Amino acid sequence: MSEGKLNIEPEISPDVFRNFQRLCEERKAESVRKQPVLEARNVVKRYDDQTAIPDLNFVIDDIEGKSEIITILGPSGCGKSTILNMVAGLLPPTSGEFLTFGKPIEGPGVDRGMIFQRYSSFPFLTVLDNIAYPLVHVLKKPWKEAREVAKHWVDKMYLTGAEKKFPAQLSGGMQQRLAIARTLSARAPIILMDEPFGALDRKIRWEMQDLIAEIAFFQPEHEFTIMLVTHDIPEALYLGDRVWIIHQGRIIRTEFCERPSEPARQAQSRPHFLELVSFFNAQIDQLVIAQEG
Ligand code: ADP
DSSP: TTOOOOOOOTOHHHHHHHHHOOOOOOOHHHOOOSSOOOEEEEEEEETTTTEEEEEEEEEEEOOOOEEEEEEEOOTSSSSSSHHHHHHSHHHHHHHHEEEEEEEETOOOOOOEEOOOOSSSTTSSHHHHHHHHHHHTTSOOOHHHHHHHHHHHHHHHHTOTTTTTOOOGOOOOOHHHHHHHHHHHHHTEEEEEESSSSSSSSSHHHHHHHHHHHHHIIISSSSEEEEEEEEEHHHHHHHHOEEEEEEEEEEEEEEEEEEOOSOHHHHHHSSSHHHHHHHHHHHHHHHHHHHOOO
């Protein structure tokens, strides 16, 4: 299915379908800036003789006054990490190009922050200096100002008291909060997350989802776009303004989802949410069967 269009599927209940449709209509009424946040133009990626991404095209608009989260779902091996790494500038496309705010991506840049499942922070720096270091060395701020900004993000990411600790002394959830603080403090307009909560247990995962909802939807400090790759369907639906399903390197489905109105743990046990999860689950199961068959 092409991006932004809706498809009537017999297995969707009329309520769920109407909701997709309403959200899609609301999106059309939003005011967008001239240059999109991110664009893929005819991107192809081959590894040796295998084509991982045959022809990728998308536009992520820059919506005035709004941060947005795009979550990316799909069976293992469908090309999610390849797409994210190309946007990060860590992997060049074989042909075609990505653009951020109208400029071609030619490598990593301060406009894009990347958060991996593990090891996103400097092991030899304290929590405070992990946040301050890129502000000094990349954004050329004086140390004093950088540490003030860092302290603000330490508090905002619920890391108060851990300023002088090293990453190895932190729990998995705290390490990811530190990685997020580092990226957001540098005010990157694009944040790329590859299975950021994949190593965390369910309870900590819910807490991280609540935190992302807080910083993106309820108390944003600047506008940004998050692209988040996840295997976890409830996580994708809870956090995603827009959910992409990828199959064999193509975006085969785009749906718009409701923003959260309650914490992850409660929201994800509601019947209408479970119905959405089972709808997406069925879609992805079909793709896995198609991929294996
Ligand atoms: P996903 O993140 O959805 O699991 P990937 O982007 O990692 O998928 O991989 C997409 C396809 O490209 C897979 O078939 C994978 O085997 C292949 N691939 C990924 N990285 C490499 C690489 N460095 N060399 C060769 N093939 C690769």
